[in-house]
Amino acid sequence: MKAKMEYDKLKKIDITMCLKFGLMAGLVLYSVAKTGTPSNLLALIEILAVYVLGQILPQKIKILSYIISSVLYFLILMNMMVFTFSNSFTTLLMFDNIENVSALSTSLPLYISGIVLIAILALLPTRYGSIKTGYSRAISVTFIVLFYAAATLITRQTPLMAGVNLVENIRLKNQQMAKFRLSPAEKKKIYQKFEKTSFSDDYPETQKQPNVIVIFTEGLSAKVLDVNNNKDYNLTPNLDELASESIDFTNYFNHTAATYRGIRGQLYSAYQYQEGYEDGISDISKITDTKLQSLPMILGDNGYTSRFINAEPYQAVFSKYLSTLGFDKVISNKKKLVSSTHYLPDKDNYNLVFKTAKQLSKSSKPFFISTYTYETHVGLNTKVKYGDGSNEYLNKFHNMDASFGEFYKKFKNSDLAKNTILVFTTDHATYPDPEYVKLFDDPRDVFISQIPLLIKYPNAPGQRLDMKGRNSLDLAPTVLDMVGINSGKNYFLGTTLFGEQKSNLENLTYIAGVPSTTDDGDVKAIPVNSTLGKEALEYSKISFNN
Numbered sequence: 001m002k003a004k005m006e007y008d009k010l011k012k013i014d015i016t017m018c019l020k021f022g023l024m025a026g027l028v029l030y031s032v033a034k035t036g037t038p039s040n041l042l043a044l045i046e047i048l049a050v051y052v053l054g055q056i057l058p059q060k061i062k063i064l065s066y067i068i069s070s071v072l073y074f075l076i077l078m079n080m081m082v083f084t085f086s087n088s089f090t091t092l093l094m095f096d097n098i099e100n101v102s103a104l105s106t107s108l109p110l111y112i113s114g115i116v117l118i119a120i121l122a123l124l125p126t127r128y129g130s131i132k133t134g135y136s137r138a139i140s141v142t143f144i145v146l147f148y149a150a151a152t153l154i155t156r157q158t159p160l161m162a163g164v165n166l167v168e169n170i171r172l173k174n175q176q177m178a179k180f181r182l183s184p185a186e187k188k189k190i191y192q193k194f195e196k197t198s199f200s201d202d203y204p205e206t207q208k209q210p211n212v213i214v215i216f217t218e219g220l221s222a223k224v225l226d227v228n229n230n231k232d233y234n235l236t237p238n239l240d241e242l243a244s245e246s247i248d249f250t251n252y253f254n255h256t257a258a259t260y261r262g263i264r265g266q267l268y269s270a271y272q273y274q275e276g277y278e279d280g281i282s283d284i285s286k287i288t289d290t291k292l293q294s295l296p297m298i299l300g301d302n303g304y305t306s307r308f309i310n311a312e313p314y315q316a317v318f319s320k321y322l323s324t325l326g327f328d329k330v331i332s333n334k335k336k337l338v339s340s341t342h343y344l345p346d347k348d349n350y351n352l353v354f355k356t357a358k359q360l361s362k363s364s365k366p367f368f369i370s371t372y373t374y375e376t377h378v379g380l381n382t383k384v385k386y387g388d389g390s391n392e393y394l395n396k397f398h399n400m401d402a403s404f405g406e407f408y409k410k411f412k413n414s415d416l417a418k419n420t421i422l423v424f425t426t427d428h429a430t431y432p433d434p435e436y437v438k439l440f441d442d443p444r445d446v447f448i449s450q451i452p453l454l455i456k457y458p459n460a461p462g463q464r465l466d467m468k469g470r471n472s473l474d475l476a477p478t479v480l481d482m483v484g485i486n487s488g489k490n491y492f493l494g495t496t497l498f499g500e501q502k503s504n505l506e507n508l509t510y511i512a513g514v515p516s517t518t519d520d521g522d523v524k525a526i527p528v529n530s531t532l533g534k535e536a537l538e539y540s541k542i543s544f545n546n
Helices: 002-035 038-056 059-086 092-123 134-154 159-178 184-194 237-245 259-268 281-287 295-301 316-322 346-360 392-412 434-440 472-483 531-543
Strands: 196-198 211-217 247-250 305-309 329-331 367-373 420-426 454-456 463-466 487-490 508-511 514-517
Touching: 002 038, 002 059, 002 092, 038 059, 038 134, 038 159, 059 092, 059 159, 092 159, 134 159, 184 531, 211 259, 211 346, 211 472, 237 392, 237 420, 237 454, 259 295, 259 316, 259 367, 259 472, 281 316, 295 305, 295 367, 295 472, 295 487, 305 346, 346 367, 346 392, 392 420, 392 434, 420 472, 508 531, 514 531
Parallel strands: 211 367, 211 420, 247 463, 305 329, 305 367
Antiparallel strands: 196 487, 247 454, 420 454, 508 514
């Protein structure tokens, strides 16, 4: 009887094992098929390696074996899920943005369901401690060692190796942040190194103190615009019209990512090692209290009034962050928010931009208005559909263009067009998840790409200028050049795009401490301890008040 009960117990475990490993293999194969990444088949061998590890450990500690194996299975499957949706294993940048997980919006339930399924699969029991002889254990250990040696040669990472790298990167970041706590004398020395008292004066402006509107579109690579691809989607006719009537800066790259770094970094012409909210919302005002000068601050010193339109007024961290950028007021329209996710739709965002511009234009003071439009965020779909509405990327980019088009038509037919510089750009490049890469032929494994910068100056003809890999550090100094401001204390790293003399950092993208160059439009990773990497890191020590 006892033998039969033991047999029945093992039989149930074997059935569970078949279910567990069958489903895990299915998830891996689905991910490989969806992303077109054959090297990720190594995850199957990695799952086998974890199973073998569970058999090597003595049966008397099978509970510990179960815990270790379950955690490792979970990490493998979790990273495969992340790769399926993002074309990358979990990175430090993703980890830093956990604070903003709500931004996944309508895709969030799918992610949560996936995590729950993965947890259940990881926790399903298997046999443990079945490899008992010293010889068999030696063979098994050799298998695991040889697998990881081979995997290192075939690819940079397996799911588990990526998890280990993430933990190591978090450790290194915390170690690096500890070095940012400088004495007043040390800070003063760095400030002095980067301090300037003037801006380049290279643009032949024809107006005195024109108004300025700067639009930061969420996650938009230049390839999305029809004018920059040959896809015949007819996806962005309104932005194509703007491009033909503006100065279209081509071969121009994002200098950082993601949104927090992207918006602040462009307004301050600066790098920052951290996002700025890691110590919690209560410390944002303290950590952003530096000597650095932003575009709205400098414009304010020269008689401008300023507004920033917040697309996420109920996102407490983001709202607090925006309040520190130097604008006179941060405003929104809470009556128009999408009720389920509390963001301002692009159409209503642009309506508020136009309404605010018309109101401020009644004053004798010039104005600076900036906004961040949200509906192109990864994971979002929109009510406005493209074609049959089956592709969320085409839907949201079409919605973006239609919303801008309504605004642009009103803008051109108003008095604003006579004395207002209109700037259309983005906070950072589009994240290269598999669907985006497939649609726009933009294969890359980094968060760096050419981004749009379209600047319409009153009565100026349209033209295209090749920037040869310069980046968005140059946005703020370019705007100041175009409004005729050429003096003022600043710590800008960039220079005007109209000038021939550029700084040595204008072809360096720096994301979470990782430097890459974009010389002549060719993206290349460079060592952290390279000359440029060290200079970006040094500047980051004064980006925040650590």
